[in-house]
Amino acid sequence: MSAMSPRADVAVSLIQVAKSYGDVEVLQPFDLQVAEGEFVVLLGPSGCGKSTILKMIAGLEEVSHGEIHVAGELVNYVRPRDRDVAMVFQNYALYPHMSVRDNIAFPLTMSRRPRLKRGVIEARTVTAADIVDLTPYLDRKPAQLSGGQRQRVALARAIIRQPAVFLMDEPLSNLDALLRADMRTSLLEVHARIKKATLYVTHDQIEAMTMADRVVVLNAGRIQQIGRPRDLYTAPANTFVAQFIGSPRMPLHDLEVRDDGILHFADVTLTGDADVPLAPGASVTVGLRPSALRTTSSASACFVGEAKRRDYLGSDSYLEVDLGEGLSVVVRAEADAEVRPGDTVRVDADPGAIHVFDEAGARICGASVCRRER
Amino acid sequence: MTAMHTTEHKKRGAVASKDRARSGLPRSRPAISLSYVILFVGVAIALVPFLYVVSTSFKESTSLFSYPPDWIPSPIFWGNFESLFADHPFAQWTFNTLFVSGAVTALKLWFDSMAGYALAKMEFAGRRGVALLLLLSVAIPISALIIPMFFVVRYLGLLNTYWALILPPLANPLGIFMARSFIVGIPDDLEASARLDGASEFTIYRKIVLPLIRPGLVVLGMFTFMLQYTSFIWPLIAVQDSDRQVLAVGISGLQSAFLQDWGLLSAGMLAAAIPITVVFLLVQRAFVFNDLSGALKE
Ligand SMILES: Nc1ncnc2c1ncn2[C@@H]1O[C@H](COP(=O)(O)OP(=O)(O)OP(=O)(O)O)[C@@H](O)[C@H]1O
Ligand SMILES: [Mg+2]
Numbered sequence: 001m002s003a004m005s006p007r008a009d010v011a012v013s014l015i016q017v018a019k020s021y022g023d024v025e026v027l028q029p030f031d032l033q034v035a036e037g038e039f040v041v042l043l044g045p046s047g048c049g050k051s052t053i054l055k056m057i058a059g060l061e062e063v064s065h066g067e068i069h070v071a072g073e074l075v076n077y078v079r080p081r082d083r084d085v086a087m088v089f090q091n092y093a094l095y096p097h098m099s100v101r102d103n104i105a106f107p108l109t110m111s112r113r114p115r116l117k118r119g120v121i122e123a124r125t126v127t128a129a130d131i132v133d134l135t136p137y138l139d140r141k142p143a144q145l146s147g148g149q150r151q152r153v154a155l156a157r158a159i160i161r162q163p164a165v166f167l168m169d170e171p172l173s174n175l176d177a178l179l180r181a182d183m184r185t186s187l188l189e190v191h192a193r194i195k196k197a198t199l200y201v202t203h204d205q206i207e208a209m210t211m212a213d214r215v216v217v218l219n220a221g222r223i224q225q226i227g228r229p230r231d232l233y234t235a236p237a238n239t240f241v242a243q244f245i246g247s248p249r250m251p252l253h254d255l256e257v258r259d260d261g262i263l264h265f266a267d268v269t270l271t272g273d274a275d276v277p278l279a280p281g282a283s284v285t286v287g288l289r290p291s292a293l294r295t296t297s298s299a300s301a302c303f304v305g306e307a308k309r310r311d312y313l314g315s316d317s318y319l320e321v322d323l324g325e326g327l328s329v330v331v332r333a334e335a336d337a338e339v340r341p342g343d344t345v346r347v348d349a350d351p352g353a354i355h356v357f358d359e360a361g362a363r364i365c366g367a368s369v370c371r372r373e374r
Numbered sequence: 375m376t377a378m379h380t381t382e383h384k385k386r387g388a389v390a391s392k393d394r395a396r397s398g399l400p401r402s403r404p405a406i407s408l409s410y411v412i413l414f415v416g417v418a419i420a421l422v423p424f425l426y427v428v429s430t431s432f433k434e435s436t437s438l439f440s441y442p443p444d445w446i447p448s449p450i451f452w453g454n455f456e457s458l459f460a461d462h463p464f465a466q467w468t469f470n471t472l473f474v475s476g477a478v479t480a481l482k483l484w485f486d487s488m489a490g491y492a493l494a495k496m497e498f499a500g501r502r503g504v505a506l507l508l509l510l511s512v513a514i515p516i517s518a519l520i521i522p523m524f525f526v527v528r529y530l531g532l533l534n535t536y537w538a539l540i541l542p543p544l545a546n547p548l549g550i551f552m553a554r555s556f557i558v559g560i561p562d563d564l565e566a567s568a569r570l571d572g573a574s575e576f577t578i579y580r581k582i583v584l585p586l587i588r589p590g591l592v593v594l595g596m597f598t599f600m601l602q603y604t605s606f607i608w609p610l611i612a613v614q615d616s617d618r619q620v621l622a623v624g625i626s627g628l629q630s631a632f633l634q635d636w637g638l639l640s641a642g643m644l645a646a647a648i649p650i651t652v653v654f655l656l657v658q659r660a661f662v663f664n665d666l667s668g669a670l671k672e
Contacts, residue, residue: 060566081572093563097585110572161571 009036010072011165011197012057017066019052026052029065030223032216034165037195039188043208043244044218050201051090054167057199058087071164081110086158090169090201092150094142094157101138104128104156128160131190148179155187159194166198172207184211205245209233217241234352239361242287248311248318250287252357253327257282263356266323268302268369272356276365284364285357290318292353293331295339301346302369303329307339321345431455431640454641464645466617467624472649474539474620475602479595481540482549487591490553491579495565505554508547516607524611538612539620543602549594556590557583596657603650621646 012034019027027049034040042050055061057068059080068075075083086107094103102109105125108116129135132152142150151171158166171187172180188211191198202208208215209229217224217232217240224244225237236242242250257263257278263270265286272278305321308328319333331347333339354367425445431454432447458464492498493505523542532538560583568578584591606622613619616627625642628635 055566058566058570060570080570085570087567087570089563089567091561091563093561093567095564095568095582106568106573107571110568110577112572157571 010034011036011038011070012199013067013069014053014057015067015069017053017056017068018064019049019056019061020064025221027221028223032223032226034197034199036197039191039198039200039211039213041208041212041215042199042201042218043203043205043215044224045203045244048218049221050203050218051169054087054169054199054201057083057165058085058167059083060087084164085167086161086163086165087167088151088154088158088169088171090171090173092142092154094150094153096142098141099138100129100134100140100142100145100153101125103142103153104134104138104160107157107161124160128156131159131193132156132186147175148183151175151183152186155190159190164196166196166200168198168200170201170203172202173204180207187211205247209245217244219244235363235366236355237363239285239287239357242289242355242357242363246289246291248290248313248330250289250355251328251330252285252287254283254285257284263367266303266305266325266327270354270356270367270369272365272367278356278364283359285359285361286367287355287357288329288349289353289355290330291332292350293329293347294350295319295331295333296346296348298346298348302349303347305329305345305347307341307343307345309341310339319345321347427640427643430636431644433637435635435637451637454635454637455645457638458641458645462624462628463617463619464624464642467619467621468646468649470536470539470618471603471620471622471646474536475599477536477540478543478602479599481544482546482598483591483595485544486549486553486594487557487584487587488579489550490555490557491583493550493554494557495560495562495583496575508550511547512551520607520611523608527612534613534615534618536618539609542608542612543605549598552590552594553587556587560586592657596654599653600650 010033012032014030014032016029016031017027018025018029032040042053044050052061056063057070059075059078063076070083070085095106098106105121108121108124125138126135129138132155134149134152134156137145137149142153145153154171155168158168168187172183175183184207200211209232212229214226215229215232216226219240225232225241227235227237232241232245236245239252243252253265255263255265257280259280261278261280263272263278263284263286270286278284303321303323305323305328308320308322310320310333311318317333318330319339320328320330322328329347331345339345349369351368352366354369356364356367358364429445429447432450432452434451434453493501527533527538527542532541564582564586565578568582573581604622605620606626609620610623613623616624619627621642625639625646628639628642
């Protein structure tokens, strides 16, 4: 996917944007377009540059290179307040000495042109508070609120500005799991209601997969892949994405393609997609998606191996299966399946379970089991 | 028992953490008694000279040196205080001192907090240089500055004016460093958020930074006011006119080489202590800490 030229329905457009602090390159040049009303999630491990991207769009950090357009306008040299973006900070950044009401109204009281009448501000404050269900708490101070309520104050303070773009930096981290799921739903409801382009940062893949229209996967300052959640899962661009998305983690094995272009994996042979033949003699990495592998009793199973460790994850449990030759896979087992370590297990692979990557880690193709050898 | 207590405490979590200062292990009785004895001795050492001054100020000079000293003067003699206001411009001194100390404190808090904000939060060329220069100037002893300061003030034609008393103390950089250290503690995201919401630098300073460092500023203000209230050497040099003089210098002038009126002197000291005590009591309410809790995720 190459860079599109900024169009009218593109809310945010980053063109060859890069960031470095002195000699340290924090973000490599990248392109990213966010459409009007789109919910885009930036996903990556800690320190990969997610917050930095948001801060550059907000104008709180300068870009070292490239252009940022908001609503079709180049904003590189526009002051943060004139960029028409609102941000929910990683740590809320509420003003502790102000009431919830004053916190939410703050952006409006700062507005000079037009200077808003007190009645207008009050009305919009109440509306914003209502959207996030904070009306009963308007007169409290932030210290008197729970984590989830504080989070909603920060959200209301962004909503009240009616910006072209919302930037949200890990708004749900540090909340407990239950509240997190709740807030995820209510955030999406709010998004559905106001339909504004949103860039949402998280390092939680479940949050990304459940909320996003599109996900941007980042690692160490580089964009790894941009795509719909489903695409990241079924066609990970590289080994990083393959391992970062999906749980449990996909095991990887370094192998060599035989001279006849056939890849041997334990006692089976794998072939690539018909249109992408594997180069003879190439070193490749093979990954098998655990959730697409399952135990079976059928004699036509793909793999046969010895059961090792078993992890229960509620409805499913995952079983590590040793296929010999130092190769092992993780497969899904029915929770009530009676398998003990040492048992012989047969494993079936769904289509799309097997991915082949080149030496640099980029995906070459999917693969399917051709036949069992012995 | 103890275990139950602990869980009780944990349940109240947020509340308990606020008055954590109060909690602590109960100490044994002898330890408590001993600490009371030590405290009592300390208080006595601190208070006796003061009580002696109080007692002396209500005595006639003639009855001063009776031995053993009588702590409660009888009859109570008001003459020292009358003389203070009748024979000396004591009311004027008090006004001068309060005016100068108040002006210095107000201006210093304003300048220090603004300079502290700039040094703590703003990026500008030479920020480190400026900070270093200020830090160096803290190290210069005041006694080394007095003569040059005198010449500067005389050159400006400000000798014998309030300006001579107000301007020089403003240049003391210590307050800037204190203000800076308060402001450094405010999370950057708070200002970033305000900036994004349309606040100007000055608005951020006024609406976000100032309210948050208020407890620190109150302490700094009190400190500045006291220092100014008791300052002696510089007013002694910069002001000759008795009507422009401050309390510390005025009172010390009550004694001369030939006449030591201890009663009058004590009365002056006691009367001088009253305004600052009142100021302190008034300001005390502002010492209530409004901390940053609630600004960020815990
Ligand atoms: N002012 C700075 N000077 C130098 N390096 C910085 C500065 N600010 C951030 N960095 C570096 O930039 C990288 C990206 O930081 P950023 O805050 O964007 O990470 P993040 O993806 O948001 O991480 P997290 O999930 O922990 O919030 C980090 O490696 C960080 O050390
Ligand atoms: Mg971050």
